[in-house]
Amino acid sequence: MEGILSINNLRKSYGANEVLQGIDLTVSRGEIIGYIGPNGAGKSTTVKIILGIEEGYTGEVKLFGKDISDGNIEYKKKIGYVPEIAEVYDTLTGFEYLTFIGELYGMDFDLVEYKAKRLMELFGIGDVYHSRISSYSKGMKQKLLIISSMLHNPEILFLDEPINGLDANSVMIFKEILSQLAEQGKTVFYSSHIMDVVEKISSRIILLNGGKIVADGTFAELKNQNKEGTLEEIFNQLTGFNEHKEIGERFVSIVQEV
Numbered sequence: 001m002e003g004i005l006s007i008n009n010l011r012k013s014y015g016a017n018e019v020l021q022g023i024d025l026t027v028s029r030g031e032i033i034g035y036i037g038p039n040g041a042g043k044s045t046t047v048k049i050i051l052g053i054e055e056g057y058t059g060e061v062k063l064f065g066k067d068i069s070d071g072n073i074e075y076k077k078k079i080g081y082v083p084e085i086a087e088v089y090d091t092l093t094g095f096e097y098l099t100f101i102g103e104l105y106g107m108d109f110d111l112v113e114y115k116a117k118r119l120m121e122l123f124g125i126g127d128v129y130h131s132r133i134s135s136y137s138k139g140m141k142q143k144l145l146i147i148s149s150m151l152h153n154p155e156i157l158f159l160d161e162p163i164n165g166l167d168a169n170s171v172m173i174f175k176e177i178l179s180q181l182a183e184q185g186k187t188v189f190y191s192s193h194i195m196d197v198v199e200k201i202s203s204r205i206i207l208l209n210g211g212k213i214v215a216d217g218t219f220a221e222l223k224n225q226n227k228e229g230t231l232e233e234i235f236n237q238l239t240g241f242n243e244h245k246e247i248g249e250r251f252v253s254i255v256q257e258v
């Protein structure tokens with residue numbers, strides 16, 4: 001069966017550094033993929049290639065059944081993206097920013113305006129709709145980014161540390177949003193280092209290490225295969241890491257040198 005996203009032998013190098021060393025994966029509609037791995041494993045690189053931001057790769061990437069390198073960028077209208085570090089035009093107000101983004105997607109102004117206001121209200125930031133983004137707190141900005149990624153009702157969402165700065169109540173709302181979207185057949189590609197959240201929300205977890213997929217399955221499957229309890233422990237085991245105590249001790253002893 002052909003999935004909504006299929007990647008075949010994807011390779012990408014920066015100079016002599018082969019960052020992606022042959023990624024193969026097929027994602028179906030309605031899946032919430034937890035895409036995890038150590039710093040520098042190649043997660044953002046994979047996502048940027050799929051989004052068409054990063055070029056110069058080998059292998060094949062198909063989204064909605066079409067090769068993304070065929071020159072047709074129509075597919076981008078069906079994608080939502082929350083980057084880890086976003087450049088937001090923060091002299092704009094929330095209203096101005098969201099209507100601007102909506103219009104970039106070709107949406108009708110009245111519809112974007114209505115959706116933007118309602119979504120901000122539901123996320124508890126309706127009162128700053130007409131305030132400049134530069135006056136928002138970190139969590140408020142993050143909520144705005146989340147809303148801007150979903151305004152146009154995308155088929156697939158790429159989320160990079162999306163709950164950064166969100167308070168506990170907002171995280172609960174956000175998890176519920178993701179699970180409802182998946183029930184509606186939307187697909188979510190979720191990159192994060194917060195293992196307990198990934199463990200809970202993902203219908204499938206893909207672990208990347210050194211540019212290769214080293215685990216792919218439901219949390220229950222990964223747990224069975226690795227005889228470990230939490231996703232954090234599975235992560236430590238599969239990435240061959242067990243030195244946190246020694247490194248922490250050495251770090252503190254150097255901090256204490258004066």
Ligand SMILES: Nc1ncnc2c1ncn2[C@@H]1O[C@H](COP(=O)(O)OP(=O)(O)OP(=O)(O)O)[C@@H](O)[C@H]1O
Nearest residue numbers: 014017019037038039040041042043044045046084
């Ligand atoms: N523009 C670039 N030029 C050179 N090297 C790059 C560039 N972008 C990424 N890299 C390298 O590619 C590797 C993978 O980076 P990537 O950002 O994909 O990792 P990641 O898994 O998203 O990491 P993190 O968890 O820290 O966000 C790293 O070694 C990084 O230094």
